[in-house]
Amino acid sequence: MPVLILSEGNALYFEYAAPAREGARTFVFVNALTGNTGAWEATVAPALRARGFGTLSYNFRGQDDSPFADVELTPDLIVDDLTALLDHVSPPRPVLVGLSIGGLFAAHAILQGARAEALVLLNTLREIGPRIAWINDALPHLVSRGGVRLFMDALFPLLVNGEMAAEKRSDFIADAPYEPLDPGHGHMNLMRNSVAADWDVPYERLDLPVLVITGLQDRVFLDREVVDRLAARLPRAERIDWPDAGHLLPQERPEKLAAALAAFAGGIDA
Numbered sequence: 001m002p003v004l005i006l007s008e009g010n011a012l013y014f015e016y017a018a019p020a021r022e023g024a025r026t027f028v029f030v031n032a033l034t035g036n037t038g039a040w041e042a043t044v045a046p047a048l049r050a051r052g053f054g055t056l057s058y059n060f061r062g063q064d065d066s067p068f069a070d071v072e073l074t075p076d077l078i079v080d081d082l083t084a085l086l087d088h089v090s091p092p093r094p095v096l097v098g099l100s101i102g103g104l105f106a107a108h109a110i111l112q113g114a115r116a117e118a119l120v121l122l123n124t125l126r127e128i129g130p131r132i133a134w135i136n137d138a139l140p141h142l143v144s145r146g147g148v149r150l151f152m153d154a155l156f157p158l159l160v161n162g163e164m165a166a167e168k169r170s171d172f173i174a175d176a177p178y179e180p181l182d183p184g185h186g187h188m189n190l191m192r193n194s195v196a197a198d199w200d201v202p203y204e205r206l207d208l209p210v211l212v213i214t215g216l217q218d219r220v221f222l223d224r225e226v227v228d229r230l231a232a233r234l235p236r237a238e239r240i241d242w243p244d245a246g247h248l249l250p251q252e253r254p255e256k257l258a259a260a261l262a263a264f265a266g267g268i269d270a
Contacts, residue, residue, distance in 0.1 A: 009069025026054030043254035062186025146178030215245035
């Protein structure tokens, strides 16, 4: 199992495949807060590797197989870890692809000097007004009392498209009681610290090709006026809105996402 050792008790699990084509780019996937490499490796990453691209997926400290010890998993730490992983692997021609808050971490890493040739923001663009602040503050309390399962039971049908909500309905709201998540669990640590994330990004400074993909069935984080306004501040942005997707694009529309990423890379090279 490949890991980057950061310090005693702290490491990043990652999966890397170099490009199979001369000059091809490497897509570097940055998870959402409670995500893992499986979101990318199920369909999206293999489809891109079949097209000759490289891929690098990894888990934050506190996510699956990425241990942490005696540290608060703050947004700044996650950004520093991403930069350290890029320096360690040195993937050719990296394109950072971030889902939700993962896109925010990727953007901050680039602004702080991480090497990247392009950026993809998947349902990232938002402002933390009263509604989203309420959700962000409530999530750690939900998870501390009923685990990730309570959080997913409450929000999953609002996050995904109707097709996935119908397909996954039998997986949720089980008869078993909700179980609190251990306060020392990595997901609790990540959620507890996520409220400190800096969403006031100087988008004008992201002077590289950026692809913004928005799932219009996201009923939790999406504010279309905000996305329009923030995307317009990106100097070299390309926009795609998907009426058939919600927030979890790698799971909801994986083949479509792989095709869009490949097309974006091809467009940059052209």
